Amino acid sequence: MAEKILVAVAWPYANGPRHLGHVAGFGVPSDIFARYHRLKGNDVLMISGTDEHGTPVSLAADREGVTPKALADRYNRIIGDDLHTLGLSYDIFTRTTTRNHYRVVQDVFKTLYDQGYLLRQTTMGAFSATTGRTLPDRYIEGTCPICGYHEARGDQCDQCGNQLDPADLINPRSKVDGTPPVFRETEHFFLDLPAFAEQLAAWITRQEHWRPNVRTFSLNLLDDLRPRAITRDLDWGVPIPLPEYADRETKRIYVWFDAVIGYLSASIEWARSRGTPDAWREWWQNPQAPHYYFMGKDNIVFHTVIWPAILLGYGNGGEVGGGTGEPLQLPHNVVSSEFLTMEGRKFSSSRGIVIYVNDFLSRYDPDPLRYFLTIAGPENQDADFTWAEFVRRNNDELVANWGNLVNRTLTNVFRNFGQVPQPGPLAPEDVALMEATERGFAAIGTLLEGTKFKAALTEAMRLASQVNFYLSEQEPWKVIKSDRERAATVLYTALRCVDHLKTMMTPFLPFTSQQLHEMLGYDGFIAGPLAFRECTEEDGSTHRVLTGDYAGWVGRWQASDLPIGQVLRKPEPLFKKLDEKVVDEELARYQ
Template sequence: MSERILVAVAWPYANGSIHIGQTAGAYVPADIFARYHRMKGNDVLMVSGSDSHGTPVTLEAENRGISPEEVFEHYHAEFLDCWDRLGISFDLFTSTHTENHTEIAQDIFSQLYENGYLYTKTMLQPYSEADGRFLADRYVEGTCPHCDFDGARGDQCDECGRTLDAQELIGIRSRLSGDTPIFKETEHFFLKLTAFEDELLDWIRPQAHWRPNVKNFSIGYLEGGLQDRPITRDIEWGIPVPLDGYDGKRIYVWFEAVIGYLSASREWATRRGEPDRWKDFWQSEDAKSFYFMGKDNIPFHTVIWPAMLLGYGGLNLPYDVPANEYMNLEGMKLSTSRSWAIWLPDYLDRYDPDPLRYVIAAGMPETSDSDFSWTEYVRRNNDELVATFGNLVHRVLTMSYRNFDGVVPTPGRLDDDSQALLDEAERRFREVGENLALCKFRAALMEGAMALAQAANRYLDRKAPWQTAKTDRIATATTLWTAMTVINCLKKALYPYLPFSGEKLHAMLGFEGSVADDGWDWSPTDLTSGQSLQKPAPLFQKLDEAIAEQETERIGQQR
């Protein structure tokens, strides 16, 4: 029986290019997961969009002397291009700057207000006399009171992940003028998070399928005691408060951006001409929603967004939040301010997408921080993609194409060695699916698919068809058919990770259509003897080892 799967992916601020850390944190794992479930025949909806109203967008606009809308539109177009080139298969990648999103965000605001979960209170906000205005959270920075990190923002510390109030910052300063702001009173709307503390704890504690880091962080966050949070700000760029008398205030981004998952789902349904279709993913008891993001966004998706959903009523809570830890770069934390990053558009201009998807998945920071280095990128490309998987494919298809008239050979009786490899393929394929369903992407890849590729190479070395081709045509045909059958299994198992290479291999094996069309099933009978093969060509390109040093030197120079 098919499942309904909502894949909700973090919304990037439309103030700069996507970097490899974001790609590893949310976008590649979400796409692997969505592709797997589509192949399973499940009803999948994968949505995200550009966060166009965040203060990072207005900061970038002020720095460049252009409007926030111009900044957002530039990077939104760039994001769409990157997703297409990297193979991130969104059903809809929209933005928060749409009438649809505005209407839904205002509806949730209004309903929470009517239900008694929003209230107004006068609070102190940083005000810059030099700038002549109130400063939203990201317009100020200082030292975190919890971990002493100098560079914490007025809403959150990226070093320790704690959410903050600007008044907590030590040595607070304006990011515009550098002056020390004063604190002035201003009235704002607050979300009554304290009303949901016990209910959220009761919901999270039984979630045995959550990653331990996500579950433990969320429980600790709640047990530390929630505080009501302001959800409006004195800014001009954003969604207006839908109540009379608050013309100068906007709904703050951390509140309205998470609503994007819902508004994007409804926009997708409307675009399909099925305006109620979103309900299948948000109101059906059998629907499951998975939220993909980096660990800095955990509390917004395990505490704050669920509180909003509870307060609004009638919508499903997250089923799982498989948030990743950080992927560092060359042993150091990524830093956009220092440009210590690999920018996705720059990478895609010069390299193929599948090797990056593979390297990210092989070192995915699922339970602890991991590291990306160009040395490791080149090694994995050359040793694993080219020498292990690519060489297996090229050897088998080239020998078959040359020795058996360009068709899949007809095997003789399988010996124990050949049958054992097919049995291992069946087991590994099943394990890949099980791990993908559990969001264990690294294990599915390395302990499942790539372990099978290694086993197939060992089998080929033992059988040495390049030698038996001269003396025993039936034995050679049996060996090549067995290896090619396993390659067809690997094609499916690796497709969620390597969609571009998977389609090339699918065509070379003589199949029509897409790999995804065949579903998540594999049988040795899928490959038909006598089936015409395309002339083989290498799936991957070996890289010069000097590239690692050259690319490492480029870090910090590109933006």
């Protein structure tokens, strides 16, 4: 029976275009996972959107003289286009400025408040002396009281690593205009995390299938759990749903609190948009539906401690949940990646050390990028993107191994037979090769289910080289001159293996796998197509979401039965060999 699987992908922040580091962490791994499970016949719901509230958006908008919404509109569009071009197969990629999202966030806030999980506390807030508006922690700089570092941030010191409070800094100053901030008392709501400490400890301890670093890190966080502010003095965010705050224009829900609730609100939006408004419950209130979250390692705390605490507090809900059925499900796995650097340096948009996704994809195809980010990306340790390595892996691995196998198999079949040839009697080596390739479905499937993407792709590539080796030994292009039946048998064997490998490669390389699917003479989709759709809300406002129809995919994660006599379409190379001079050109561009 089809399993319901939630693939919850970190929400990219809408204050600029996304660079390769971003999509290496949250994007490509989650899409590989979702595509694999769809091919398995499972019922995947893959959700995300742009995270659009908070100070970085409002400050960037101020600098440009536009409204925060206008800035978010622009980057939502750019980011959505990037993810579409990269082939990330969301069921819904939406945004946090929708009415639906506001309604769900406010319901979660109100429910936690009614249950007594939100505490009111008066704290010293930092405000800009020039504008009177709140200054977020990370926009305050000063000397670290612990190590004396001069450029410590209000939230932490990058030199000694200690967490700080802006009021601790010596000689604090605003990073926006250099003036010292003004500190004054302000009331905020805090999520009572210590109230969940025991439940969280018991739950995390049971998660023995998590990557060890995620589990250990999360358990350590529980040792020092404190209430965490979920409101801010700011005018850009979701309003606080309590009567006494109804006309307080300068107090809003803190962006991190609203962003994690996006996983739930996006699922609800998806269900409504299909005319099945309760369908989200099949994932969220179903203990048999595992939830997988994908993110960079800097976001672990939100997904293993804070979001689970919110879910525990909400239970089966207020207005949105309706108080019936199972409580909302906690994460089954939290798949965090490490960081990607570029040519040995940390990505930094402000210092120009950056490769934007849209810029990259304007010159190169998406599959070679997806290949590189999987085989050489930051899955288990920090990884480095270099142009030399990108060109080498494209040419020596993708083109020389998989691309070459497809090309020589299909070209020889197409030229000599035009269709899947009728094989003669199979020799033991033909049978052995087909069986070895077929075993890839189980081996690679197990690796993918364990979120070991690099190992899975490495295994698929190993199988491709085995088939290449077989072809080089059998030389059907020579044999055909003397023994047409034996050549047909060898090419049939290779073609079957290529067809199996096509399916195994699809989660990683969806664009070229679809192309190969068509060249093999099949119709329909095993991958794609994605589509943008306009959504209209109750008040008539519209927004664009990225979605796709994956239920109609014809591919299945199993050995194919390539019909004999199926007419092939004219083969074209799947990948382009890159000239070595690309390396110098690109390095010059990014200096």
